[in-house]
Amino acid sequence: LALPGGDVAAREPWRMAAAVLHALGATDQILPRFGPVVGEQAAKTITTMLARNLNCPLTTAAGRWFDAVSGLLGLCVRQEFEAQAAIALEVATARHLQIHGSTTVNTRLWNITADGVVDLRPWLQEHLLKVDTHNPAVVDEAALSFHLTLADALSQHTTALARAQKITDVALGGGCFFNLILKEAIVSQLEAAGLNVLQTRSLSCGDAGLALGQAWVACSSLPVSLDL
Numbered sequence: 001l002a003l004p005g006g007d008v009a010a011r012e013p014w015r016m017a018a019a020v021l022h023a024l025g026a027t028d029q030i031l032p033r034f035g036p037v038v039g040e041q042a043a044k045t046i047t048t049m050l051a052r053n054l055n056c057p058l059t060t061a062a063g064r065w066f067d068a069v070s071g072l073l074g075l076c077v078r079q080e081f082e083a084q085a086a087i088a089l090e091v092a093t094a095r096h097l098q099i100h101g102s103t104t105v106n107t108r109l110w111n112i113t114a115d116g117v118v119d120l121r122p123w124l125q126e127h128l129l130k131v132d133t134h135n136p137a138v139v140d141e142a143a144l145s146f147h148l149t150l151a152d153a154l155s156q157h158t159t160a161l162a163r164a165q166k167i168t169d170v171a172l173g174g175g176c177f178f179n180l181i182l183k184e185a186i187v188s189q190l191e192a193a194g195l196n197v198l199q200t201r202s203l204s205c206g207d208a209g210l211a212l213g214q215a216w217v218a219c220s221s222l223p224v225s226l227d228l
Contacts, residue, residue: 002023002059003057004016004019006055010064014038016071018047019050020124034077038077066086069142096144097181107153109122123149151189169195170198173209174206177205187199
């Protein structure tokens with residue numbers, strides 16, 4: 001997905017939502033959807049940036065999918081604290097599960113790109129272009145569907161890669177695994193596929209843990225041994 005405005009888009013989920021609309025060929029929806037919320041000029045500016053590909057680096061971060069969906073569902077337009085959009089999406093999902101219990105949804109609306117990246121645009125096309133954001137029940141159901149679809153995509157893709165590489169250990173890393181609904185769904189599918197799932201225990205699964213892992217890999221490649 002495009003990241004309109006760079007890192008600012010991570011703090012303003014509506015920008016990621018706008019990027020999704022642009023990617024789905026629905027650029028004309030950006031202004032009517034977000035103009036009344038963020039201001040007409042801001043919405044027009046982002047529309048122009050996306051159309052001309054100005055300051056719109058690409059991102060494959062899973063967290064930006066959460067931001068985009070949260071923005072499109074009207075759950076969080078601007079974040080006042082870290083992961084607010086993702087938390088709002090998880091809360092909506094938990095609310096649906098509490099009321100309705102487990103729900104069967106079509107979780108196969110995803111693709112894997114030629115360079116091996118999970119692409120959720122088929123799900124977004126199916127569920128979010130015409131969703132009634134003023135209906136809380138519809139919003140909560142869409143939030144659940146997103147969680148289950150992302151979990152299915154990551155689990156199926158990981159299982160296929162593991163089998164191709166003939167490995168059985170899979171490590172979960174990244175801030176999205178703070179999300180218990182997503183994590184439990186992925187762990188369940190990976191274990192059902194016969195994989196051994198490694199999870200963080202004493203350290204964060206987010207950026208701090210990832211940085212430590214990167215440092216360990218770097219040190220392990222040095223010609224001299226370092227005691228870590």
